[in-house]
Amino acid sequence: MANFQKGKVDIVAVAKAAKVSPSTVSRTFNHPDLVNPATRKKINKAVQRLGYIRNRAAQTMHGKRSGTIGLVVPTINHAIFSEVIQAFSDSIDKAGFSLLLASHGYDLDREYAMVRKFLEHRVDGVALVGLEHSDATNRLITQQKIPALAIWNYSEESPLPCVGADNHLAGRLAAEHLLELGHRDIGLIFPETQGNDRAQHRLSAVHDALGEQGVSVPDEHETQAPYSVSQAKQAALALLTTPKRPTALLCGNDVIAQGALFAAQKLGLSVPDDLSIIGIGDFKGSADVEPGLTTIRIPAENIGALAGEKFTDFITSDDPEHFSIRCDLECVARQTTRSLAT
Amino acid sequence: MANFQKGKVDIVAVAKAAKVSPSTVSRTFNHPDLVNPATRKKINKAVQRLGYIRNRAAQTMHGKRSGTIGLVVPTINHAIFSEVIQAFSDSIDKAGFSLLLASHGYDLDREYAMVRKFLEHRVDGVALVGLEHSDATNRLITQQKIPALAIWNYSEESPLPCVGADNHLAGRLAAEHLLELGHRDIGLIFPETQGNDRAQHRLSAVHDALGEQGVSVPDEHETQAPYSVSQAKQAALALLTTPKRPTALLCGNDVIAQGALFAAQKLGLSVPDDLSIIGIGDFKGSADVEPGLTTIRIPAENIGALAGEKFTDFITSDDPEHFSIRCDLECVARQTTRSLAT
DNA sequence: AATAGTATTGCAAATGTTTTCATAAATTTG
DNA sequence: CAAATTTATGAAAACATTTGCAATACTATT
Numbered sequence A, B: 001m002a003n004f005q006k007g008k009v010d011i012v013a014v015a016k017a018a019k020v021s022p023s024t025v026s027r028t029f030n031h032p033d034l035v036n037p038a039t040r041k042k043i044n045k046a047v048q049r050l051g052y053i054r055n056r057a058a059q060t061m062h063g064k065r066s067g068t069i070g071l072v073v074p075t076i077n078h079a080i081f082s083e084v085i086q087a088f089s090d091s092i093d094k095a096g097f098s099l100l101l102a103s104h105g106y107d108l109d110r111e112y113a114m115v116r117k118f119l120e121h122r123v124d125g126v127a128l129v130g131l132e133h134s135d136a137t138n139r140l141i142t143q144q145k146i147p148a149l150a151i152w153n154y155s156e157e158s159p160l161p162c163v164g165a166d167n168h169l170a171g172r173l174a175a176e177h178l179l180e181l182g183h184r185d186i187g188l189i190f191p192e193t194q195g196n197d198r199a200q201h202r203l204s205a206v207h208d209a210l211g212e213q214g215v216s217v218p219d220e221h222e223t224q225a226p227y228s229v230s231q232a233k234q235a236a237l238a239l240l241t242t243p244k245r246p247t248a249l250l251c252g253n254d255v256i257a258q259g260a261l262f263a264a265q266k267l268g269l270s271v272p273d274d275l276s277i278i279g280i281g282d283f284k285g286s287a288d289v290e291p292g293l294t295t296i297r298i299p300a301e302n303i304g305a306l307a308g309e310k311f312t313d314f315i316t317s318d319d320p321e322h323f324s325i326r327c328d329l330e331c332v333a334r335q336t337t338r339s340l341a342t
Numbered sequence C: 001a002a003t004a005g006t007a008t009t010g011c012a013a014a015t016g017t018t019t020t021c022a023t024a025a026a027t028t029t030g
Numbered sequence D: 001c002a003a004a005t006t007t008a009t010g011a012a013a014a015c016a017t018t019t020g021c022a023a024t025a026c027t028a029t030t
Helices: A011-018 A022-030 A037-050 A056-061 A079-094 A108-120 A135-143 A167-180 A197-212 A229-240 A254-266 A300-316 B011-018 B022-030 B037-050 B056-061 B079-094 B108-120 B135-144 B167-180 B197-212 B229-240 B254-266 B300-316
Strands: A068-073 A098-103 A126-129 A148-153 A162-165 A186-190 A222-224 A248-251 A276-281 A294-297 A330-332 B068-073 B098-103 B125-129 B148-153 B162-165 B186-190 B222-224 B248-251 B276-281 B294-297 B330-332
Touching: A011 A022, A011 A037, A022 A037, A056 B056, A068 A079, A068 A108, A068 A300, A079 A098, A079 A126, A079 A148, A079 A254, A079 A300, A079 B079, A079 B098, A098 A108, A098 B079, A108 A126, A108 A135, A148 A197, A148 A300, A162 A167, A162 A300, A167 A197, A167 A248, A167 A276, A167 A294, A167 A330, A186 A197, A186 A229, A186 A254, A222 A229, A229 A248, A229 A254, A248 A254, A254 A276, B011 B022, B011 B037, B022 B037, B068 B079, B068 B108, B068 B300, B079 B098, B079 B125, B079 B148, B079 B254, B079 B300, B098 B108, B108 B125, B108 B135, B125 B300, B148 B197, B148 B300, B162 B167, B162 B300, B167 B197, B167 B248, B167 B276, B167 B294, B167 B330, B186 B197, B186 B229, B186 B254, B222 B229, B229 B248, B229 B254, B248 B254, B254 B276
Parallel strands: A068 A098, A068 A126, A126 A148, A148 A162, A186 A222, A186 A248, A248 A276, A276 A294, B068 B098, B068 B125, B125 B148, B148 B162, B186 B222, B186 B248, B248 B276, B276 B294
Antiparallel strands: A098 B098, A294 A330, B294 B330
16 A cells, blocks of 8 residues: 555645645645645645655755755764764754765865765755865855855854864964973874864964974974874874983874874883873763873864754845854863873 | 856856757756767856856756765764765765765664655665664655665665675674683673664674573673763773673674773773773774774775665666675784683 | 635746757768 | 768757745625
């Protein structure tokens, strides 16, 4: 039972089955208050019986919203972003939107391609991670007048509305924490900053903060590692076996910090007695490592949820007003850092 | 420059600008070989100048594929699935498809709702995680004749084509590894199995394998924890402080195993000397923990990539043929397990 | 009971594309 | 050079909806 013969079930099939006009069926969905309750019941029964499912493509063509939001992230499978995606997804789902997701692997040209693809699907908005995008992308967004949003980063100068944290501040907080604890020989492990403004902002702020206290980082104590525990571990192993080992490691994010922690353990160094380690991010799990990782907490869930909420508001509002939100950062001192002053 | 006045740019605007008919513009996109190269050039120039972007909604309405595939996962932000999502996304992207993503938090009714939502968007296929779905979902899929695929699990009896690993086997392999090492007092930490056939299959296979060797697990050595490092750590702490501590812990997955590892470290137990720990999954990072986690490797990337490839093939093929693929498992012995036989 | 509303429904046009069919132009063939 | 192909283009119908407008039926008012 259900699903009539082979034919497609569209709104006119339903109309026929309920002995009304297609317009009335359409109205039952879109303006139920305009149709007689009795008729509505008939129609719903027909819908049920035929297994009719609305066709958003047809609606979209008509100028209605598509009900989709495109999100383009650097990568999906790094703890960093998967939390934001989850929160964002849940949040827009509440407002009835579906998520189109794509990743570009830190390649801004691919990011452009993804945004284009989403525009073909007539998404109601595009959310991007970070503030650094190709000119082509920016042009595309303004030209097509598509609602756009930058997630994860916050900056006053952002051309796009944004919801996120100030990465300069994140870097500064991390540096200041170590400085306060008396560290002067500080090693730095950051990812490639090209096309990654998060990392870039953090790193430059770290240098600024250290510089203000007259601390400089020798070249052999500053190294690069991608956001991968194993590669960060390798990089940290190299750094920690240089002649004059630093007393603290400041890492571009928690994944790297975790790698550094494992490297230290591998070398038999006691953390935090022989070496302090601080990360940035406070990802799921950072609290649970042994010892618990000291880090600058970036509220990923908050950011994702807030971004989704504000963005859908923006999209559905008649007179949308611009917004940008700076989410608060916090230094979470756990067990991987300690004061040198003893 | 570019973007003419305020008006919408559609295919007829382009046609007008290039002084051809809309049909020709459409053909330029869909069957370029049928149109004169000179005309094509004119049209492309017009497209460029007007900033025209094709409208897939209109195409879809016409019966063309929407170019989207819906993927419904339990959660996005657990390492378990984020890797599969990443690989699947990349894989279908190569075939020109976009990913609609949703999560249901292990609630099969929400899964149904998500699938429905995707059908409204006229996705070209739906991929689900696992083999256990609500009747409503199964009915919906067959009724609507939508290509569907189960990812992550493999089973002969699956009503849906599937690409994944045999979780029974995974559980069995883990149990056998511990048995071979001589362990008889084995603790089990698994997530709630309700609505999670992966966990359920693994757990029942573990019991079977242990039972075959006459090993049984006392109630106080079998506990539940969700896929969360911190909660697993709590559960493990409780389990490890029972009067007669087991010599080995078999964990439902690597996240739990990692939590167990941290718990052991917190209690001052040496792994693997005082306690062996084995996980299931081999997630990113499992190799890098200190000590490296012994686990049953489930090739998430492979599964995601293969699933995407086969599924898009299936969808685009004229005479699609059914497929199901069982991905190989492997016991990766690292440093968290050791033999009791000394 | 006639008038003015109001509630309910249907008709038809519009949305942006693709594709079939027909036509015109160019090219090949005998 | 005429006939037969082939190539290139356009006209129009079709796809599944929504919505403004018009028509009808019903209710309330005097």
